[in-house]
Amino acid sequence: MKAVLLEKPSPVEEKPLKVVETSEPTPKEGEVLIEVKCCGVCRTDLHIVEGELPLQKLPLILGHQIVGVVRELGEGVDYALKGLRVGVPWLYWSCGKCKFCLEGFENLCQNALFTGYSVDGGYAEMMVAKAEYVHAIPSSYSDLEAAPLFCGGAIGYRALRLTGLLEKKGRLGIFGFGSSAHMILPVAMRKGLEVYVFTESESKVKQALEAGAVWAGPTRSDPPAKLDAAIVFAPAGWVAIEALKKLERGGRLVLAGVYMTPIEKLSYELLWHEREVKSTANVTRRDVGEFLSEAERAGVKPIVKTFKLDEVNEALLELKLRPPAGSIVLTVS
Ligand SMILES: [Zn+2]
Ligand SMILES: [Zn+2]
Structure with missing residues (x-):
């Protein structure tokens, strides 16, 4: 599959992201394999690429505003998820056991994993996500419109x-x-x-x-x-x-x-x-779920500017130098 790798943080002007061919990930127990349709480009990605946030994993596939379709299920995953259009947000997984998780603050979980930061994200044709952390997308949103809802929104x-x-x-x-x-x-x-x-x-x-x-x-x-x-x-x-x-x-x-x-x-x-x-630190599943329904009720229509996956360095440079009025989204497949 095609994926975008960050191997060494540097200014986006130096085109630090490389498009490579790599093997498809395999979903483990409780995970789903997602065919990525598109992925939003966030300011956080810019901070990661330029080394302004401490890195947890290298090389890294960025991207945490993902819209895709569930293609394969790992062991123990509800069969109803197969073929469903889902979104993957920044919160990839939380432990469910620490005091923050137990008090409803999974966004503050000390063991949390974050999509496209501590684990590989959606700047790729396929990705793996935890089944309990993906969200069904209201049908009134197209793939491109839905992507920005998952982080900025x-x-x-x-x-x-x-x-x-x-x-x-x-x-x-x-x-x-x-x-x-x-x-x-x-x-x-x-x-x-x-x-x-x-x-x-x-x-x-x-x-x-x-x-x-x-x-x-x-x-x-x-x-x-x-x-x-x-x-x-x-x-x-x-x-x-x-x-x-x-x-x-x-x-x-x-x-x-x-x-x-x-x-x-x-x-x-x-x-x-x-x-x-x-x-404000991260998001909980409740934030994402509530926002998806509130957004639909309020008629939120994200304005989107698209780039192809291959143009990812140009997309980040535009976000840095000439941020558009709406959101930048990479079209993947
Ligand atoms: Zn973000
Ligand atoms: Zn926790």
Whole structure:
């Protein structure tokens, strides 16, 4: 089968990913063999390729927003899965035994495996996944539209849940209007939240207003009202400071990135009046499952730009230098 290998992290300008012919993996007990249809390209992949995240496995097949069809079943897997169209997210496996797993925080599991990071992922024609960690995909989504739901969408939804606003409503600030934010905005609106979008791009300001944001403007500008919670999608520490400045007393700031530049000059004044800062780490199966149904109900339609598997270095370079309004997806088969 054809697969894309990372052998040594380096800047994407140096084309570190190689397309190779390699043998097909075999599903073991509790696993399924998936024929990959397409796989989303995530900012996390960029951080892995460029060595900004500590690597757990080399060589590595990246990719954790996978849409494919189950072709073979390992021992003990429910026969109903055969031939089913499924998605594979970032959480590949959790132990089910540590204190985090037992308390419903499998995203924090200390023994967890992550797709396309600690195990091989979906930048390949075939891949193996744990049967209990794949998700059926709502039929209203095409393969290409479904791929971004599995990371940008799901982690955005977890961040939205962590704001606490789904239970009590209010004003939500979204900082950075990339693919995650695009998918979360309709869900937040359907839940009755007033959404304020902060972005440096004039075209994205326009898009945000068209998508239903009550206000949109540059990151350093003042919105017409204080925010009850905010989500920062931009991987930049200074944006977190800007978001804190706009929070209402008792407000919560949720950082959605797996990576962020240092948050410098954080004065206590910005945290005073019981403001909180919380990061978002990984996703649980509940996050993915809930988001898939919420997305369908809210009519979330990911905007997708496609590249072929062979063009993976170009796809990552585009994400680094000219991130498109929606998500980048590699077509595989
Ligand atoms: Zn991702
Ligand atoms: Zn665990």
